């Protein structure tokens with residue numbers, strides 16, 4: 001994020017993570033990070049980006065909701081509802097970029113198929129007394145979720161404890177059981193639906209003479225290994241700006257697609273893992289594997305995979321078995 005955004009992201013960083021602790025079935029592995037992971041306050045980041053865009057001459061009009069889009073012969077007629085009086089205005093545009101999230105109305109209006117999503121549920125909790133502020137804890141509990149639980153410190157007092165699941169209500173029940181078992185008291189809950197990247201979504205469609213693009217969650221640009229979409233969404237935005245300027249061509253989009261496909265490969269290898277597989281995974285993590293995980297971020301999947309394969313070939317076999325036994329990563333109840 002720092003590389004992509006420079007100074008504008010800096011004010012949104014509320015904490016830096018320097019260590020991961022991974023737990024499964026009584027086992028633990030510790031992975032120090034060479035470059036810290038950033039904990040970002042998204043509302044601050046969005047305000048910072050808006051200010052920077054305006055300082056470069058962009059006109060930002062807040063309090064409007066996109067409602068419709070159609071061809072008007074020379075371009076696009078865009079319907080926008082103003083929040084202050086609920087009146088709809090019509091604007092003309094040659095190009096529309098939808099960055100309106102997982103349930104994108106722009107995507108729907110321009111005819112993209114609805115993308116699959118999974119529920120994310122997290123609770124705000126008091127930070128445990130034995131936990132340091134620069135450490136994230138992750139638990140693999142495959143009976144509850146093919147993803148994982150996380151505990152991320154946000155400040156000296158607060159942390160977020162959450163998981164991604166497949167069914168909304170069941171995911172919430174799992175989180176409550178998990179908190180009960182480990183003595184966490186929720187101070188509040190947050191929930192959202194996150195896109196599941198199961199294939200690349202072409203980011204451009206023509207509507208009459210107009211061009212429509214999608215960016216970020218709207219295009220499913222989420223690493224499906226960890227279900228994180230902030231960095232990949234920014235890369236998608238960079239790619240779309242290249243495509244607009246270069247007649248549809250973008251090197252960034254090609255590279256982003258490769259990255260997202262690698263995360264899909266990782267997800268497919270571990271998605272059907274049972275408890276015994278996670279135990280083996282943690283047991284097989286040797287010093288060299290840990291170094292690879294320390295050195296490269298989760299936005300460099302290719303490098304991580306390559307170095308892990310070299311340092312611990314038995315992990316490759318474990319992954320291959322997971323891949324061969326794997327079915328779809330999409331939840332059965334696709335809502």
Ligand SMILES: Cc1cc2nc3c(=O)[nH]c(=O)nc-3n(C[C@H](O)[C@H](O)[C@H](O)COP(=O)(O)OP(=O)(O)OC[C@H]3O[C@@H](n4cnc5c(N)ncnc54)[C@H](O)[C@@H]3O)c2cc1C
Nearest residue numbers: 065066099100101105192215216217218228229230231233
């Ligand atoms: C609780 C939570 C924790 C997360 N943690 C992480 C993490 O640790 N790391 C990570 O990488 N990712 C994380 N993610 C995912 C990450 O937040 C998203 O991938 C990222 O925010 C996607 O950005 P976006 O701009 O594409 O979509 P969004 O952030 O969803 O933004 C879409 C925007 O469009 C607006 N909008 C929607 N409909 C309309 C409309 N009709 N008209 C006008 N505006 C509209 C919305 O109000 C919103 O402001 C998390 C998500 C959640 C919910």
